[in-house]
Amino acid sequence: MTVIDETAAAPGAAQTTPLLEVRDLHVEFHTRDGVAKAVNGVNYSVNAGETLAVLGESGSGKSVTAQAIMGILDMPPGRIPKGEILFQGQDMLAMSGEQRRRIRGRKIAMIFQDALSSLNPVLSVGYQLGEMFRVHQGLSRKAAKAKAIELMDRVRIPAAAERVNDYPHQFSGGMRQRIMIAMALALEPELIIADEPTTALDVTVQAQVMDLLAELQREYNMGLILITHDLGVVADVADKIAVMYAGRIVETAPVHEIYSAPAHPYTKGLLQSIPRLDRKGQELYAIKGLPPNLLHVPSGCAFNPRCPMAQDICRTEVPVLHPAGPGRGSACHFWKETLGE
Amino acid sequence: MGRYVIRRLLQMVPVFIGTTFLIFVMVYALGDPVAAMFGDRAPDPATAAQIRHDLYLDHPLPVQYLHYMGQIFTGNFGKAATGQPVTELMGQAFPVTLRLTLVAFAIEAVVGIGLGLLAGLRRGRFADSSVLAFTLLVVAIPTFVTGYLLQYFVGLKWGLANPAVGDGAPLGDLILPGIVLAGVSLAYVARLTRTSVAENSRADYLRTAVAKGLPRRRVVTVHLLRNSLIPVVTFLGTDIGGLMAGAVVTERIFNIHGVGYQLYQGILRQNPPTVVGFVTILVLIFLAANLLVDLLYAVLDPRIRYA
Numbered sequence: 001m002t003v004i005d006e007t008a009a010a011p012g013a014a015q016t017t018p019l020l021e022v023r024d025l026h027v028e029f030h031t032r033d034g035v036a037k038a039v040n041g042v043n044y045s046v047n048a049g050e051t052l053a054v055l056g057e058s059g060s061g062k063s064v065t066a067q068a069i070m071g072i073l074d075m076p077p078g079r080i081p082k083g084e085i086l087f088q089g090q091d092m093l094a095m096s097g098e099q100r101r102r103i104r105g106r107k108i109a110m111i112f113q114d115a116l117s118s119l120n121p122v123l124s125v126g127y128q129l130g131e132m133f134r135v136h137q138g139l140s141r142k143a144a145k146a147k148a149i150e151l152m153d154r155v156r157i158p159a160a161a162e163r164v165n166d167y168p169h170q171f172s173g174g175m176r177q178r179i180m181i182a183m184a185l186a187l188e189p190e191l192i193i194a195d196e197p198t199t200a201l202d203v204t205v206q207a208q209v210m211d212l213l214a215e216l217q218r219e220y221n222m223g224l225i226l227i228t229h230d231l232g233v234v235a236d237v238a239d240k241i242a243v244m245y246a247g248r249i250v251e252t253a254p255v256h257e258i259y260s261a262p263a264h265p266y267t268k269g270l271l272q273s274i275p276r277l278d279r280k281g282q283e284l285y286a287i288k289g290l291p292p293n294l295l296h297v298p299s300g301c302a303f304n305p306r307c308p309m310a311q312d313i314c315r316t317e318v319p320v321l322h323p324a325g326p327g328r329g330s331a332c333h334f335w336k337e338t339l340g341e
Numbered sequence: 342m343g344r345y346v347i348r349r350l351l352q353m354v355p356v357f358i359g360t361t362f363l364i365f366v367m368v369y370a371l372g373d374p375v376a377a378m379f380g381d382r383a384p385d386p387a388t389a390a391q392i393r394h395d396l397y398l399d400h401p402l403p404v405q406y407l408h409y410m411g412q413i414f415t416g417n418f419g420k421a422a423t424g425q426p427v428t429e430l431m432g433q434a435f436p437v438t439l440r441l442t443l444v445a446f447a448i449e450a451v452v453g454i455g456l457g458l459l460a461g462l463r464r465g466r467f468a469d470s471s472v473l474a475f476t477l478l479v480v481a482i483p484t485f486v487t488g489y490l491l492q493y494f495v496g497l498k499w500g501l502a503n504p505a506v507g508d509g510a511p512l513g514d515l516i517l518p519g520i521v522l523a524g525v526s527l528a529y530v531a532r533l534t535r536t537s538v539a540e541n542s543r544a545d546y547l548r549t550a551v552a553k554g555l556p557r558r559r560v561v562t563v564h565l566l567r568n569s570l571i572p573v574v575t576f577l578g579t580d581i582g583g584l585m586a587g588a589v590v591t592e593r594i595f596n597i598h599g600v601g602y603q604l605y606q607g608i609l610r611q612n613p614p615t616v617v618g619f620v621t622i623l624v625l626i627f628l629a630a631n632l633l634v635d636l637l638y639a640v641l642d643p644r645i646r647y648a
Binding site: 102103112117120131132167183 | 545563568
């Protein structure tokens with residue numbers, strides 16, 4: 001698979017080695033019914049201070065890729081047969097379990113989708129936040145609690161000092177997600193992976209949480225991988241986008257170009273299925289068909305059974321990621337036609 | 342919280358009255374205690390009537406019950422068949438049984454939780470299957486069978502432990518009876534812990550704990566075990582009462598003169614004060630253990646608040 005140059009997309013990124021680089025990553029799950037190929041050769045990179053949005057529907061492999069980076073895949077049944085995950089130039093897949101543990105939380109942190117189930121229900125938020133400092137920095141219980149209050153203030157939780165001993169269920173959804181963010185920020189990591197951080201929230205709260213995340217990212221100059229299926233969330237905060245389908249990246253582009261001129265029929269379909277005020281009254285577009293079963297991915301381009309442009313070649317040949325302009329790539333045999341339409 | 346405790350204490354009153362009355366009726370149905378005193382000989386009718394009158398047995402059952410309860414609250418539990426006050430027997434028997442129960446409880450908790458954790462963490466593997474097979478075996482065999490078998494092999498044949506435990510025996514001697522007494526409960530604890538651990542190890546918050554970069558030991562003890570033990574602690578608490586009552590069989594096997602021994606003697610000699618008195622105390626212990634568990638539940642799981 002061709003690896004295209006993506007550094008052009010990052011404003012102000014002067015480094016030669018990206019903060020994180022995923023190279024030809026494959027992840028499969030061994031199930032009773034066979035081998036499910038969840039990730040099939042993903043390449044992407046993130047620089048410090050940069051936001052990469054990974055877009056895709058459920059089963060596209062976007063979360064599995066993130067879990068592989070984080071090192072929290074269940075293995076078995078999961079397996080990484082091929083690929084490299086370079087963090088600051090070092091392949092994390094070649095590291096020992098203990099080395100990886102020291103990176104988790106300290107250098108790379110993760111924010112999960114559902115804060116209620118992702119926080120431990122029987123421990124106070126202060127304990128769970130303070131745990132980061134106690135384990136990674138050896139702070140005392142008391143000092144860790146003071147740090148926890150500081151963090152809660154940082155993510156603008158009102159009356160942090162009084163609420164530090166409260167339990168997750170005593171907070172509202174938005175506040176809980178702020179606690180998740182605070183936990184990820186605790187040790188000022190260099191990379192944050194946010195897996196659908198706002199999906200479980202009300203629309204108004206979504207915007208607040210997203211703004212907070214973007215602001216803190218700028219302040220600490222962190223790399224951010226934002227995993228989402230919501231194109232609306234992406235537009236304001238991302239620098240570049242990678243669209244995933246059936247375990248492959250089908251399109252990458254700087255954020256604004258993808259909205260104005262998608263180079264892959266799948267991205268185009270996604271954009272057309274967003275409800276828009278100027279199309280009020282018209283039927284909403286929907287991509288026909290269903291996402292592929294990962295046990296039996298269609299031959300050729302995985303998207304071909306659902307693609308309005310599919311030709312014979314699409315059913316036989318897997319498209320490579322064609323360079324489609326500066327910082328852009330499209331894994332479509334007919335990317336030119338798609339762009340030009 | 343205070344109001345909850347008061348409400349629970351009030352709820353105990355009807356439970357207490359109901360259970361003790363049932364016991365009273367059952368013991369009454371055992372047969373004629375006066376006839377039992379004379380053994381095989383036929384008692385002189387006049388003497389029998391006198392004894393009956395002295396023991397308040399010439400009144401209808403509900404009146405007898407009220408009279409008995411009234412006496413209990415003044416601390417008078419009546420006299421055993423030997424003529425000793427029942428309270429004196431209790432003073433001897435309960436400390437013995439309590440010691441045995443504590444030994445059994447410790448074995449049940451430590452071994453049961455240990456096996457359950459091992460099996461839960463290694464679901465579907467050899468350790469898991471072994472624990473499941475072992476616990477199934479323990480549950481399937483009655484206590485008196487395991488009791489006599491262990492007594493014979495460990496106690497007599499191999500001489501690893503005392504086959505009988507005398508009064509004032511050291512705690513070490515109680516280990517074998519403790520294992521027998523704990524057996525079935527231990528199996529339940531192991532299975533309960535296994536299920537709970539297996540369920541919680543798939544929880545989102547556990548994935549978070551790993552993602553935080555916590556060492557595995559901390560992930561398991563602080564995050565996994567803390568959550569998984571909530572149902573187990575509930576079972577362990579209610580089981581204290583069960584262990585004390587279950588000691589009847591174990592004490593008989595190892596000739597321990599505890600609550601079980603006295604109860605057995607009471608039933609054998611058809612002596613109502615002994616049987617009802619001991620069971621009443623057991624009921625109280627059971628109720629207290631239950632209340633304690635419910636209160637502990639709120640401490641372990643902050644999502645539960647009593648009002």
